[in-house]
Amino acid sequence: xxxxxxxxxxxxxxxxxxxxxxxxxxxxxxxxxxxxxxxxxxxxxxxxxxxxxxxxxxxxxxxxxxxxxxxxxxxxxxxxxxxxxxxxxxxxxxxxxxxxxxxxxxxxxxxxxxxxxxxxxxxxxxxxxxxxxxxxxxxxxxxxxxxxxxxxxxxxxxxxxxxxxxxxxxxxxxxxxxxxxxxxxxxxxxxxxxxxxxxxxxxxxxxxxxxxxxxxxxxxxxxxxxxxxxxxxxxxxxxxxxxxxxxxxxxxxxxxxxxxxxxxxxxxxxxxxxxxxxxxxxxxxxxxxxxxxxxxxx
Numbered sequence: 055x056x057x058x059x060x061x062x063x064x065x066x067x068x069x070x071x072x073x074x075x076x077x078x079x080x081x082x083x084x085x086x087x088x089x090x091x092x093x094x095x096x097x098x099x100x101x102x103x104x105x106x107x108x109x110x111x112x113x114x115x116x117x118x119x120x121x122x123x124x125x126x127x128x129x130x131x132x133x134x135x136x137x138x139x140x141x142x143x144x145x146x147x148x149x150x151x152x153x154x155x156x157x158x159x160x161x162x163x164x165x166x167x168x169x170x171x172x173x174x175x176x177x178x179x180x181x182x183x184x185x186x187x188x189x190x191x192x193x194x195x196x197x198x199x200x201x202x203x204x205x206x207x208x209x210x211x212x213x214x215x216x217x218x219x220x221x222x223x224x225x226x227x228x229x230x231x232x233x234x235x236x237x238x239x240x241x242x243x244x245x246x247x248x249x250x251x252x253x254x255x256x257x258x259x260x261x262x263x264x265x266x267x268x269x270x271x272x273x274x275x276x277x278x279x280x281x282x283x284x285x286x287x288x289x290x291x292x293x294x295x296x297x298x299x300x301x302x303x304x305x306x307x308x309x310x311x312x313x314x315x316x317x318x319x320x321x322x323x324x325x326x327x328x329x330x331x332x333x334x335x336x337x338x339x340x341x342x343x344x345x346x347x348x349x350x351x352x
Contacts, residue, residue, distance in 0.1 A: 079112060079274065081349055082314055082325045084292045093299035093334055095286050095346065097307060103279060103328075105309040108238030109350075111271035113311070113324040118163035118266065120147075127156060127165055130201045131261075161317035164245075164264045172251075172259025176227045178220040184254035185229065187212040194231045194250050197258075203248055204265055207236040215251070228253055235265055237311055242324060243347075245315025264315065266322065274326050275352045276309065282328060282348070291348035299334030299342065306331045309350050326350040 097103075124135055135156065138149035149156040158165045169175075185193075190212055198204055215228040233248040234241065251260040277285070285291055312327040330346040 079272070079351060080318060080323055080325070081351060082312055082327065084327075084347060084349065087292050087294065089296055091293075091295035091297050091299070092289075093293070093295055093302050093344075095293075095302050095304065095330075095332070097279060097283050097286060097304055097330070099279075101304055101307055103282070103307045103309070105276065106238065106240050108240040109309040109311060109326045110274055110276060112274050112326070113237060113271045114269045115162075115266040115313075115322045115324070116269040117320070120158075123158055123163050123165060126201070126203075126263075127158075127167070130197075130203070131167055131258075159315075161320070162264075162315060162322050163266055164262075164315065166263070167258075167261045169259045172253070172257075173217075173228070176253035176259060177217050179227070179253060179255070180220070181254040184226070185252070185256045187229070190229045190231055190252060190256065193252070193256055194233065197250070198233065198248065203263055204233065204235050205267070207239075209234045209236065209241070226254070228259070237268065237324065240309075240311050242311045242313060243327070243329070244313040246311075246313035246324065268324075274350070276326060276350050277328070277352050281352060282307065282330075285348050286346075291346050293346045294344045295334070296342065297336050297340075299344075300337055302332055302334040302344075304330050304332040304346075312347070 127133065128135060133154070133156070135149045138151045138154075138156070141148040141150070145160055147158045147160060149158075152170070154170060155168050156165065191210060194210075211232045211234075213230045213232065214226045215230055216224055217227050219225050219227055228251055231250045231252070235246060235248075236242065245264050247262070247264050249262045250258055252258050307328060307330045309326055309328055311324045313322070313324050316322065328348050328350045330348075332344060332346075334342050334344055336342060
């Protein structure tokens with residue numbers, strides 16, 4: 055299954071402290087990309103740095119208790135987790151029965167759910183009137199609303215998933231609905247989303263709830279154009295280059311928010327980052343679109 059992501063890179067959390075009165079602030083530590091490809095990149099004077107007001111803060115996500123997360127899962131899915139076999143690990147608590155598995159990520163309060171035979175049943179089913187994209191989205195919106203999984207704005211995407219069905223033909227057997235929360239009007243990248251997979255009858259077969267409400271925010275001091283250019287020159291960023299580029303041209307520079315889905319001292323955050331998008335040319339003349347992401351704080 056191919057799921058479309060805005061930026062396919064891995065990020066990890068830097069072990070820093072959040073201080074609301076200046077000094078050191080918590081920062082995302084942007085990991086090295088999977089490729090060793092390289093390019094010289096600069097930010098042209100004519101490219102505007104787009105920074106919304108909502109992007110000038112570090113946001114702290116709300117805390118939680120085990121009882122709160124258990125109640126949320128049970129209410130959403132009609133389960134009783136006490137009936138499941140529980141396995142405790144340092145970072146994940148697992149609940150398992152013959153019918154389903156639930157994973158609770160202990161540091162963040164994120165959780166996921168999977169019907170064990172859901173994918174196979176979806177592949178073998180023969181639905182005469184499959185659910186449409188709009189019906190799938192309406193169903194997810196009602197679900198999110200009813201159980202208050204996210205109370206703010208969001209963008210979404212419905213993706214058809216293809217596989218070898220029971221009749222031996224390759225075809226659509228499942229729809230994946232991705233919901234991307236927004237803070238104000240600011241997009242949030244990284245591990246901050248809700249995704250629901252459903253069969254063509256509209257039954258949920260897996261769910262990933264990777265969000266928490268906002269508990270507070272601290273002002274962040276952002277870099278100016280000179281700071282961005284300095285980090286580009288020092289290659290203090292992560293980029294999606296798949297090959298060495300002999301020339302590049304940046305077309306946009308936007309400040310957005312990013313969640314790396316990790317906790318520090320029991321807290322998780324959304325961080326301001328700069329995303330630069332552009333196009334480069336490889337040695338063989340092939341053109342390649344690329345993204346660059348860097349910490350937006352000074």
